[in-house]
Amino acid sequence: xxxxxxxxxxxxxxxxxxxxxxxxxxxxxxxxxxxxxxxxxxxxxxxxxxxxxxxxxxxxxxxxxxxxxxxxxxxxxxxxxxxxxxxxxxxxxxxxxxxxxxxxxxxxxxxxxxxxxxxxxxxxxxxxxxxxxxxxxxxxxxxxxxxxxxxxxxxxxxxxxxxxxxxxxxxxxxxxxxxxxxxxxxxxxxxxxxxxxxxxxxxxxxxxxxxxxxxxxxxxxxxxxxxxxxxxxxxxxxxxxxxxxxxxxxxxxxxxxxxxxxxxxxxxxxxxxxxxxxxxxxxxxxxxxx
Amino acid sequence: xxxxxxxxxxxxxxxxxxxxxxxxxxxxxxxxxxxxxxxxxxxxxxxxxxxxxxxxxxxxxxxxxxxxxxxxxxxxxxxxxxxxxxxxxxxxxxxxxxxxxxxxxxxxxxxxxxxxxxxxxxxxxxxxxxxxxxxxxxxxxxxxxxxxxxxxxxxxxxxxxxxxxxxxxxxxxxxxxxxxxxxxxxxxxxxxxxxxxxxxxxxxxxxxxxxxxxxxxxxxxxxxxxxxxxxxxxxxxxxxxxxxxxxxxxxxxxxxxxxxxxxxxxxxxxxxxxxxxxxxxxxxxxxxxxxxxxxxxxxxxxxxxxxxxxxxxxxxxxxxxxxxxxxxxxxxxxxxxxxxxxxxxxxxxxxxxxxxxxxxxxxxxxxxxxxxxxxxxxxxxxxxxxxxxxxxxxxxxxxxxx
Numbered sequence: 001x002x003x004x005x006x007x008x009x010x011x012x013x014x015x016x017x018x019x020x021x022x023x024x025x026x027x028x029x030x031x032x033x034x035x036x037x038x039x040x041x042x043x044x045x046x047x048x049x050x051x052x053x054x055x056x057x058x059x060x061x062x063x064x065x066x067x068x069x070x071x072x073x074x075x076x077x078x079x080x081x082x083x084x085x086x087x088x089x090x091x092x093x094x095x096x097x098x099x100x101x102x103x104x105x106x107x108x109x110x111x112x113x114x115x116x117x118x119x120x121x122x123x124x125x126x127x128x129x130x131x132x133x134x135x136x137x138x139x140x141x142x143x144x145x146x147x148x149x150x151x152x153x154x155x156x157x158x159x160x161x162x163x164x165x166x167x168x169x170x171x172x173x174x175x176x177x178x179x180x181x182x183x184x185x186x187x188x189x190x191x192x193x194x195x196x197x198x199x200x201x202x203x204x205x206x207x208x209x210x211x212x213x214x215x216x217x218x219x220x221x222x223x224x225x226x227x228x229x230x231x232x233x234x235x236x237x238x239x240x241x242x243x244x245x246x247x248x249x250x251x252x253x254x255x256x257x258x259x260x261x262x263x264x265x266x267x268x269x270x271x272x273x274x275x276x277x278x279x280x281x282x283x284x285x286x287x288x289x290x
Numbered sequence: 291x292x293x294x295x296x297x298x299x300x301x302x303x304x305x306x307x308x309x310x311x312x313x314x315x316x317x318x319x320x321x322x323x324x325x326x327x328x329x330x331x332x333x334x335x336x337x338x339x340x341x342x343x344x345x346x347x348x349x350x351x352x353x354x355x356x357x358x359x360x361x362x363x364x365x366x367x368x369x370x371x372x373x374x375x376x377x378x379x380x381x382x383x384x385x386x387x388x389x390x391x392x393x394x395x396x397x398x399x400x401x402x403x404x405x406x407x408x409x410x411x412x413x414x415x416x417x418x419x420x421x422x423x424x425x426x427x428x429x430x431x432x433x434x435x436x437x438x439x440x441x442x443x444x445x446x447x448x449x450x451x452x453x454x455x456x457x458x459x460x461x462x463x464x465x466x467x468x469x470x471x472x473x474x475x476x477x478x479x480x481x482x483x484x485x486x487x488x489x490x491x492x493x494x495x496x497x498x499x500x501x502x503x504x505x506x507x508x509x510x511x512x513x514x515x516x517x518x519x520x521x522x523x524x525x526x527x528x529x530x531x532x533x534x535x536x537x538x539x540x541x542x543x544x545x546x547x548x549x550x551x552x553x554x555x556x557x558x559x560x561x562x563x564x565x566x567x568x569x570x571x572x573x574x575x576x577x578x579x580x581x582x583x584x585x586x587x588x589x590x591x592x593x594x595x596x597x598x599x600x601x602x603x604x605x606x607x608x609x610x611x612x613x614x615x616x617x618x619x620x621x622x623x624x625x626x627x628x629x630x631x632x633x634x635x636x637x638x639x640x641x642x643x644x645x646x647x648x649x650x651x652x653x654x655x656x657x658x659x660x661x662x663x664x665x666x667x668x669x670x671x672x673x674x675x676x677x678x679x680x681x682x683x684x685x686x687x688x689x690x691x692x
Contacts, residue, residue, distance in 0.1 A: 002513065006507070103345075107345075108344070109562065111562065112537055129538075129542055203534045203537070205343075246511075247510050250500065251473070251502060
């Protein structure tokens with residue numbers, strides 16, 4: 001039971017980050033390298049604003065980040081958008097600026113955030129830290145809600161249309177600029193939420209976002225652009241693999257094996273016959289359009 | 291292809307900026323004076339991480355060092371001349387530490403080196419110091435497996451911490467000892483000495499866990515540690531991981547009050563993040579800002595006034611303050627700025643300070659033989675001295691020293 005709960009907890013963190021980066025990738029065709037640093041920003045808002053309840057601090061982190069995210073997209077990402085590599089480097093620069101800013105403002109000493117919900121809860125005879133469970137469940141609910149919006153609303157349809165074929169979507173009347181800014185803010189806010197929500201479980205410091213990038217990128221590697229469901233499924237698989245390996249093996253060995261499995265799978269997936277096999281299986285599983 | 295005009299202008303600007311930066315790194319000190327020059331002031335090269343993840347500890351060392359030099363200069367300096375120093379930033383990177391140490395010796399002609407925080411940067415500077423026969427002092431706690439003839443450690447050694455703490459924890463809490471650490475050289479070395487000391491105190495090692503640096507989820511490690519039902523837990527989980535490990539351990543109920551707990555997370559550096567977890571626990575240190583000694587109190591007052599400091603003063607600052615005074619006293623005894631002569635005097639020196647009476651370096655390992663203090667951590671980060679354990683000697687020989 002505790003292994004399952006651990007997977008849910010890790011999936012919540014990786015899922016929010018991956019879903020966020022996948023939304024940005026869908027609309028902008030760029031991997032947001034500042035995603036981890038946006039999570040750090042959310043964690044710092046929660047750690048430094050005192051006197052308000054935890055929930056309000058999380059909300060404040062989200063509200064405070066909306067405008068900066070809009071400015072970043074408008075001022076920094078719009079111009080070099082034609083060149084994907086240049087845009088990615090801009091996001092790297094944004095991340096660096098956030099890290100340096102945090103170090104200047106708060107120093108590099110780690111901070112901690114008190115648990116908003118203390119104690120443990122008993123689940124099928126297994127005592128589990130209450131806040132870990134709350135954080136995992138809130139994250140899962142948010143991920144579910146975002147997927148629902150993506151697959152059941154007009155905005156989601158437009159996002160998927162832009163992800164599939166931006167030129168065609170523009171010709172059909174979609175304003176790509178509005179879609180890009182909305183996607184960047186939504187994706188960035190998911191990272192801010194991840195950092196804020198999980199701050200009581202982590203050490204809050206300027207470089208904390210860096211360590212979150214690797215599992216997020218691995219998850220992104222196994223997802224299809226624009227298909228946000230695959231990004232969430234990949235985040236779940238990455239979280240499950242990491243937790244299971246660490247449960248069965250020592251942490252160091254588990255880490256080594258984790259990288260071997262993930263990189264090995266990615267290499268295997270890139271082989272043409274495996275890609276063909278995957279493509280056929282998708283056709284078999286997807287019902288034919290009427 | 292001929293470079294464009296703008297490109298050459300950029301190159302010129304970059305070169306000029308690099309030149310300016312290298313001049314700035316000299317901190318205004320004269321570059322012409324040579325080590326060992328008769329009549330020239332003694333110059334110290336300082337290599338510190340002033341940026342990067344351990345920059346706060348580096349800055350604390352710098353503050354302690356600067357106040358130590360100021361104190362010596364206020365009393366007339368060394369050999370009648372004010373001591374000068376050059377501070378450089380290695381950002382905690384061993385390759386940069388090596389380059390800076392070489393530059394300080396070859397260009398700035400320093401007579402001694404001081405600083406570094408992490409073990410790998412200390413070893414990098416020690417190698418350069420050894421090759422160039424220039425003494426190097428470091429103030430951070432912990433020791434490495436190797437010893438260098440020109441490197442001297444003012445921080446407490448692993449044995450000096452564990453020899454008093456482990457038997458006491460076993461006596462108070464029980465014989466089942468667990469070890470947790472970050473997965474790099476030093477925590478493994480630390481665990482080796484824990485095993486040695488625990489065994490001689492009648493303890494048994496029931497769990498040993500290591501995790502790569504940068505771990506965010508500690509559930510599996512904590513579960514394994516809990517399953518081993520330890521009476522005592524010794525942790526060398528360091529950096530930000532120490533905070534995450536402690537926080538998650540607390541959430542999983544690992545740190546119950548019956549569990550004896552000591553190690554890196556109890557250091558003053560982590561107190562602001564872990565206050566609830568460590569309050570009331572005992573911790574062995576070499577120096578604390580609560581030490582009841584006139585000279586130590588004066589340092590604490592000066593430090594707080596000079597740097598407008600209200601938090602607990604990190605131990606590394608105290609070690610650096612008294613350490614650099616030890617080094618400069620040796621230089622005074624040598625009577626000249628010759629690094630080799632100063633190094634010989636450091637090896638022979640007996641020095642009184644709040645760190646102990648007649649402190650000296652053990653020739654077999656170059657570790658400072660000084661007093662150790664048992665402190666109890668109180669609210670607000672007060673590491674109050676509950677027992678002065680006297681001089682805890684560590685004479686275990688290390689490869690590289692005679």
